[in-house]
Amino acid sequence: MITDVEAATPALCRLQLGSELRQLRLASGLKGAQVVKKLIWSPSKLTRLETGENSSVETADVMALCEIYGADPETRARLVGYAGVTKTRKDWWLTPEYRPVVGPGFKAFLDLEATALSLQNYESEFVPGLLQTEAYVRVIHQRAHQGRPSEEIDKLVALRTTRQEILSRADSPLKFTAIVNEAVLHRQVGSAQVMRGQLTHIIDVAEARPNVRVQVVPFQAGAHSGMNGAFFVIQFPDRLGLKPMVYLENLADAIVKRTDSDVERYADAFSDLQAVAAGPAESLSMIKEAIKEH
Known part of the structure; x- marks a missing residue:
């Protein structure tokens, strides 16, 4: 768990967010197919979130998942905080200088x-x-x-x-x-x-x-x-x-x-x-x- 979200890198927040979302899903007993059906998402969208592949994460998506999983208020706030970092800051390799050459x-x-x-x-x-x-x-x-x-x-x-x-x-x-x-x-x-x-x-x-x-x-x-x-x-x-x-x-x-x-x-x-x-x-x-x- 990240103890200081504001000081964390976007990459770390993406990975930690994905890991915790997956843990919440497993703890709730839900399969990925059930979750994407509820939210009318593509299966790949949930996979990208759980593996931290998205460059930025929408806070609304995180809140929707927390609702389905029954996450407590403290957990919800922390995960939304992770998503916020991915929206407001960029890792150096995702800046305009490098992004065109990073697959x-x-x-x-x-x-x-x-x-x-x-x-x-x-x-x-x-x-x-x-x-x-x-x-x-x-x-x-x-x-x-x-x-x-x-x-x-x-x-x-x-x-x-x-x-x-x-x-x-x-x-x-x-x-x-x-x-x-x-x-x-x-x-x-x-x-x-x-x-x-x-x-x-x-x-x-x-x-x-x-x-x-x-x-x-x-x-x-x-x-x-x-x-x-x-x-x-x-x-x-x-x-x-x-x-x-x-x-x-x-x-x-x-x-x-x-x-x-x-x-x-x-x-x-x-x-x-x-x-x-x-x-x-x-x-x-x-x-x-x-x-x-x-």
Whole structure:
């Protein structure tokens, strides 16, 4: 539960509101289909509210749900307060500067990342976004978004680098554990100078920030549990009552997985990767050796 609604971010309010609305529905014994029938809503509208996907939430919708669920006055006031924050303030990634380049799936991830206590990320093809340099990410976006205007590429680069501020935020910096395939160290993205700068940056961040841990899965580890692709396991502060979630993305889509079985599967996979990866000190040594290669 949020103790200070006025100081909370819109992303946090959206997630907390969705979580509490779902809990109220389950406590009332109502199925989603029953609720949307009563309110003459589409099923997707209730789903978006319960998963915090809407950029802003109408207070009238919240009041209608509270009425059906029989919420007490204190709960109603708190949930309406959450909705009010989403209407009056915007997270930085939903401002006019960035919104045109933030798709729905990635917007959902940014909401979760901004609220998270810890983030576990496995990457097989490139350096994790929170550790990328501006030069490195620019090369990636230029290749991935060929034909896009240069000003859009600039926005995508700025979006990526601005995200990284979460690692150094004054109020509880994100606990970030990154595991990369050894191939990431050797694949030249851009020039050799770009790669040297990128790999040096990883070392600098990992050595300077106790909340950042980097490990490398060496080639000799053979087959491992991350061979199906990159993923994120996201955990939240206990006080929020939000369960861990998983984020996946590919060329066509970006999705958030919330079911307990899915989250457990990916959490176990990440634990397995930590076991087969080189330790943090050895991993940094591997990165330093790779710098020489470039």
